[in-house]
Amino acid sequence: MGDYLRDAITLGGVYVLFSLGLTLSWGVLNILNLAHGNVLVAAALSAYLLTTQVALPMALLLPACMLVGALLGLGLELLVFRPIRARAADEESTQLAVLIGSVAAGALLYAIAERITDGRVRAVDPGTFTVTDYLVAGVRVSNLQLLIVGVSLVLSVLLALLVSRTRHGRALRAIAVDRVTCGLLGVPTARLAAVTMATAGALAGAGGLLLALHLGSVEASMTESLLLKAFAVIIIGGVGSVGGAILGAYLLAGAEVFSVAYLGSGVRDAVVFLVILGLLLLRPQGLFARTAWQRS
Amino acid sequence: MMLAAADWFGAGDSTIRTALVYVLLAYGIHLALRTGTFSLAAVATYGTGAYTAGALALDGWSPVAAVAAAVVQAAVAGLVLALVLARLRNLYLAMATLAAVLLVHVLALEWESVTGGALGLLGIPRGVTVPQLLVIVALCTLAVALGERGRTGRMLEALRLDDQLAASVGIDVVRARRVAFVLSAALGGLAGSLSALQFSVLTPDEISFALIVDVLTIVVIGGTAAWYGPLIGAVALAWLPELLRWTGDLRPIVQAAIVVVLVVCAPDGAAGLIRAVAARLRRLRRRENGLDVVPAVEGAVR
Numbered sequence: 001m002g003d004y005l006r007d008a009i010t011l012g013g014v015y016v017l018f019s020l021g022l023t024l025s026w027g028v029l030n031i032l033n034l035a036h037g038n039v040l041v042a043a044a045l046s047a048y049l050l051t052t053q054v055a056l057p058m059a060l061l062l063p064a065c066m067l068v069g070a071l072l073g074l075g076l077e078l079l080v081f082r083p084i085r086a087r088a089a090d091e092e093s094t095q096l097a098v099l100i101g102s103v104a105a106g107a108l109l110y111a112i113a114e115r116i117t118d119g120r121v122r123a124v125d126p127g128t129f130t131v132t133d134y135l136v137a138g139v140r141v142s143n144l145q146l147l148i149v150g151v152s153l154v155l156s157v158l159l160a161l162l163v164s165r166t167r168h169g170r171a172l173r174a175i176a177v178d179r180v181t182c183g184l185l186g187v188p189t190a191r192l193a194a195v196t197m198a199t200a201g202a203l204a205g206a207g208g209l210l211l212a213l214h215l216g217s218v219e220a221s222m223t224e225s226l227l228l229k230a231f232a233v234i235i236i237g238g239v240g241s242v243g244g245a246i247l248g249a250y251l252l253a254g255a256e257v258f259s260v261a262y263l264g265s266g267v268r269d270a271v272v273f274l275v276i277l278g279l280l281l282l283r284p285q286g287l288f289a290r291t292a293w294q295r296s
Numbered sequence: 297m298m299l300a301a302a303d304w305f306g307a308g309d310s311t312i313r314t315a316l317v318y319v320l321l322a323y324g325i326h327l328a329l330r331t332g333t334f335s336l337a338a339v340a341t342y343g344t345g346a347y348t349a350g351a352l353a354l355d356g357w358s359p360v361a362a363v364a365a366a367v368v369q370a371a372v373a374g375l376v377l378a379l380v381l382a383r384l385r386n387l388y389l390a391m392a393t394l395a396a397v398l399l400v401h402v403l404a405l406e407w408e409s410v411t412g413g414a415l416g417l418l419g420i421p422r423g424v425t426v427p428q429l430l431v432i433v434a435l436c437t438l439a440v441a442l443g444e445r446g447r448t449g450r451m452l453e454a455l456r457l458d459d460q461l462a463a464s465v466g467i468d469v470v471r472a473r474r475v476a477f478v479l480s481a482a483l484g485g486l487a488g489s490l491s492a493l494q495f496s497v498l499t500p501d502e503i504s505f506a507l508i509v510d511v512l513t514i515v516v517i518g519g520t521a522a523w524y525g526p527l528i529g530a531v532a533l534a535w536l537p538e539l540l541r542w543t544g545d546l547r548p549i550v551q552a553a554i555v556v557v558l559v560v561c562a563p564d565g566a567a568g569l570i571r572a573v574a575a576r577l578r579r580l581r582r583r584e585n586g587l588d589v590v591p592a593v594e595g596a597v598r
Contacts (some may be wrong), residue, residue, distance in 0.1 A: 032390060032391060073330050080559070083560045083561075088563070095386055097389070097563055103550065104509075104559045105556055108552035110548065110552070110553075112547035115545070227398075269406070270402075277380070280381065280392055
């Protein structure tokens with residue numbers, strides 16, 4: 001029981017880091033960024049490349065991966081999304097054009113990742129970070145698992161505070177409601193869009209490093225199943241809701257771990273699909289959302 | 297020498313087959329996009345159609361019956377999806393149909409008794425020749441081209457531009473969307489079943505994110521402005537590997553980069569380009585005839 005709980009919390013931590021960026025860019029900018037998973041892989045790959053060259057301490061490795069993710073997120077916004085947005089006629093066609101652009105950009109990142117890994121699974125060496133186990137309340141917990149939970153908690157709380165308590169966050173929430181009016185009122189929408197994409201990328205970067213360490217390996221195609229889970233998380237939490245995404249990630253991870261434990265490993269993906277289908281049918285605005293549906 | 301030539305022709309043959317199948321699948325996506333919905337349901341039914349046809353053909357069904365069954369199955373699946381996802385629009389619909397594609401992938405992996413699991417279906421009897429395939433593609437192209445003319449064409453255009461506008465001129469928006477969704481799914485199923493009956497091997501990897509990327513590449517290159525968009529796009533996608541042979545190992549990266557540049561710089565694709573040029577020519581000719589009354593939006597494809 002304790003073991004399952006520990007696994008669920010660890011898995012939930014990874015899901016949180018991945019889903020937060022996705023729900024942020026969707027909620028604030030109306031971007032469904034399908035390249036988000038490829039940003040995560042790119043960060044994990046740079047961790048792999050870095051650790052094969054030098055033995056970096058975790059205190060440097062984590063910021064480095066977040067920087068890679070942030071730069072990629074920024075690059076996506078400046079080189080792909082912004083030009084598309086500047087060209088498209090109305091909001092609806094912009095959304096679709098940006099979605100297709102993100103698929104194309106993701107394919108490019110995937111091709112590069114395939115080239116770096118040579119299409120194989122690469123083992124990631126945790127470097128100077130030695131994994132040790134502790135006994136917490138009768139459950140064996142590794143310091144890596146503690147790190148995952150700690151990083152995801154700290155980052156998600158920071159993001160929640162940023163969105164709900166700061167001037168910047170208020171601007172983000174305002175953009176989510178009406179970007180054009182915000183622009184008229186002097187909110188720097190273009191800069192905020194760039195910052196948001198960079199933030200989302202940085203979160204994916206942290207998630208990429210932790211996932212690679214958790215699995216002990218990295219490969220170009222590790223994003224697909226993650227993307228599906230992020231969809232489920234976003235649907236549970238409601239688009240653009242930080243708190244919803246955090247709750248959704250832990251709920252989904254819990255449902256997955258416990259159903260696998262009691263029903264067998266075959267049901268793992270079935271649970272995810274059941275969640276997606278059931279919620280889309282019954283409550284498409286998310287369990288905790290109040291207003292997200294208005295934006296759809 | 298002879299052997300090398302035969303090899304080359306063999307590769308060319310499979311390239312043609314793939315391109316033709318992709319044309320049909322791209323029409324599935326095209327149809328949904330023309331009504332203003334971004335639905336990847338056709339990719340999902342490509343998967344279910346391929347497995348339906350493949351499994352039935354292995355059971356001894358004739359190719360025609362297997363394809364027909366796959367198309368019916370795909371249309372029913374499309375109808376069910378359309379009813380389930382009726383309330384979703386835009387990004388929500390895109391995400392839900394993408395999830396459906398991934399669901400088909402997982403089903404193909406896990407439902408071993410029917411799909412053969414990770415190994416897939418092996419030794420599916422080949423039942424479709426290239427000429428037959430050409431005829432089917434030509435018929436579908438004709439149907440799509442005819443559908444974009446006259447009454448239905450105007451209806452599609454109204455649906456794509458604005459729901460409320462469409463409703464105000466008497467179009468049953470919900471019903472029209474549903475019909476388009478089902479047709480799109482049926483086309484996906486047709487493409488999938490034909491693919492299964494040609495390549496004798498069907499693995500779960502065929503229905504994955506890479507297929508979505510391929511289809512969207514076709515849509516990007518060809519554009520959705522007119523019926524010939526998917527045709528141009530599919531041919532271009534089939535030719536790209538040959539055209540980019542000089543890039544060697546870097547080909548996947550170069551190809552992906554080209555698509556990104558196209559998405560950003562030429563969002564209307566080849567069809568958009570052709571229509572813009574045609575509109576310009578038409579305007580010139582009218583000016584020569586002294587008729588300078590040109591609607592401002594003519595030639596605009598968005």
